[in-house]
Amino acid sequence: MHDIRLIRDDPAAFDAGLARRGLAPVAATLIALDEARRGTITQVQAGLARRNEASKAIGAAKAARDEAAAAALMAEVAAIKQALPALEAEEARTGAELDGLLAALPNLPLADVPDGVDEDDNLVVAEHGRPRDLGFSAREHDAIGPALGLDFETGVKLAGARFTLLRGPAARLHRALGQFMLSVLADEHGYEQVVPPLLVRDEAMFGTGQLPKFADDLFRTTDGRWLIPTAEVSLTNIVAGSILAEDALPLRFAALTPCFRSEAGAAGRDTRGFIRQHQFEKVEMVSIVTPDASEAEHERMTSCAEDILTRLGLPFRRMKLCAGDMGFAAARTYDLEVWLPGQNRYREISSCSTCTDFQARRMNARYRPAGEKATRFVHTLNGSGLAVGRTLVAVLENYQQEDGGVAIPDVLRPWLAGLNRLEPAR
Known part of the structure; x- marks a missing residue:
């Protein structure tokens, strides 16, 4: 606002x-x-x-x-x-x-945000890791996944297009990824774990900028609540209507939740596979900070997401989004794009944004500087750490074996009882 x-x-x-x-x-x-x-x-x-x-x-x-x-x-x-x-x-x-x-007006881009109209105008900030030579022709995840429990047909039978059922090895890997991400953020990067509501009121959706403009991208229940499209909504609104003490900041929250999106604005995009779903899981990071700390917090948050990708051994790059490609509430956004050898391209796996005081004004979230009577608006930031389904896709494609199996990244083995390989069904 x-x-x-x-x-x-x-x-x-x-x-x-x-x-x-x-x-x-x-x-x-x-x-x-x-x-x-x-x-x-x-x-x-x-x-x-x-x-x-x-x-x-x-x-x-x-x-x-x-x-x-x-x-x-x-x-x-x-x-x-x-x-x-x-x-x-x-x-x-x-x-x-x-x-x-x-x-209805979006946040204004910060001065260092590049001009441009869409993803073609985004800037590569840094590249991390190199795509590995698999030694054979890489397959896409939707070709690898079914033998490992990525069941597209049953998902569609149960719920329709853009739903997937995970079974067996795929389900285990998916669970391990989410728990690994949340553990790294909570235990090593200082984020407080939160289990938030998945249903929220109009005021919460308004506070983070989903309403009123993007109602068609959301799912609404018959009693007027909304299914969250991201835990950003629940986590950011923790401070809605609050006046915080300066020494209580920063607040850093992380949650692993299902997310629900109608994908109304993405008709015809990524209709195959597990990339763009109506229901998916994501680990979300949210920071509530003073205005003078938001620049450093944006870098910190993005580096936390990068740390998870680095530990997983996945090649990725950091992008700075142009003004025309940023989300509604963002003043600056870094996207992390992971290399998918089956697609022979980078795909977004995390988006980390600083919203300055834009959401805080909508939520009336303030803090009182030490020794002052007047209050000021906090700054809010949010980022994916990471999208679990897309990380599953990245692991399947980057660690695929010629026989259809998938090697397990070392850091995930403790979460899978020491398992070092997913075996395809024969």
Whole structure:
């Protein structure tokens, strides 16, 4: 959510930020609505003040037996009372229109975010590891997976397209990956483990920016709750409506949860395999920090996700997303893309974003600096550490064997009772 005061102070800069997102200028419209709203507020306040003043004067006029003056004042009070509801309704209307427009606008990109319109304009920041020579023609995960328990047909039978059933070796590997990721983040990187609700209210979805604009990308229950598309929603909203002490920050949360997405905006993309599902598991990281700490926290969070990929021995690269490819609430985003030899390309496996105070304003999440009475908005950050299903895909493709088996990365063996290889069904 944007602060209308900052827009008033520098409308050209605001419109320039929106232009980098590919959006038309809107500052003049917002300022005009704000001026109209503030003008109406002034009228309401003046009317209330005059009504109170006139009401007192009525008593004085009557005490002086000036019936003509008392009658005139009573008529004036009645007129004010009659006019106030319309003015208050106009104030509510313009306020709601202004809030609606502000709520639909994305966060502005930070200065170091590259210009561009889509993924083709993203920048490679660093590459880690080299794709290994398998010594044979690599297969994609949807060719390797069925013999290991990645059951696409049964998933579709049970729930429809973009659902998969995992059995046996694939299910064990999937569970091991999630537990390994959560353990690394909690035990070694200081994230507090959380088991959050998977169903949330409108206010929570609004707070992190999914509502109102992206309702079609979500699943809603019959009682009006929403299935979370990512644990970012639950974890970030832990501090909604709070005023935190400065020394309580930073807060770092991590959760392994199912996530649910309708994929309305991804029709026709990745319809094969396990890459893009309606239901999937992800380990999510969320940080709540002071504004002066958010830059360093963004680097720290991204490095935590990179650490997991490095331990798994998976080649990957860090991308800085261009302004046109970032998510709604992000001010800067690093994507981590893992190498998939079966596809002969890099694919996103983690996205780490700093949202500055954009979500905090929507949630009204503040902190009080030490020794000060005034409060300030916190900064929020979120990132995947990692998407479990996509990591499963990466392990299957990078550790595949010519006979259809899959070697187990060393770091996962303790989570699989020492197992060093997944054996395909014969």
